[in-house]
Amino acid sequence: MSLVAAALERRGIPTVVIQLLRMVAKKVRPPRALFVPFRHGYPLGQPNNPKLQRQVLEAALALFEVPTPDIPLFAEFPHNP
């Protein structure tokens, strides 16, 4: 995923990567990543839980609004566990 993100960024398209494994993000270093505390196969939390899915999406999209971030920009979901 992060390798595709890099290709998009090189063409001028900003990206956020949702990240299930912290270890991978730290090694590969996508430009912006949201760490989520879910297991593989469940990147937005739970099936048929639109509220939770929307919360994850909104947290990911919020990373586009961080002014002049330090890159790579890593954030956590949820902010206040």
Added chain:
Amino acid sequence: MGDLSEFSLKYKLFLRTYPWRKIDPVPFAEVTKPLSESRLGLVSSAGFVPPGQPPFDDTIRGGDPSFRCIPHDCDPSSLVESHKSDAFDHSGILADPNLALPLERIQELEAIGHIGSIAPRHLSCMGSITAPGRLIKNTAPEAAEVFIQDKVDLALLIPV
């Protein structure tokens, strides 16, 4: 979660020893518009295949590096999730494809004006590609070209 505890010993060892490609320098595109004016595209590594498009090829050593374009207006239930890995539970995505490709969720975000518009095509590739050379050299740039053509402003990438 967020660590390796959910995986079997075999996958733990693989994930710990795999030579992950480090992106260096980290490319960085500036955000030039507010979210509410931006067009959003999604990229999923769940290996989603829309009706009428060829399946991913499981026989390619190191993983099939191709991608599929998914029309935003498709019926989410018509997508076939074909991620080949047996390391994770596929039942959540089978029950609700929005879990990995949130077409209906971003439709809602567009309706309330949180995002400006939605890409006419999203992208899906196969995850767990262990030999990413062709992905880096060919298919990732081709995927980027699709979003350039469709004037996508921001991309959200969702692994499984």
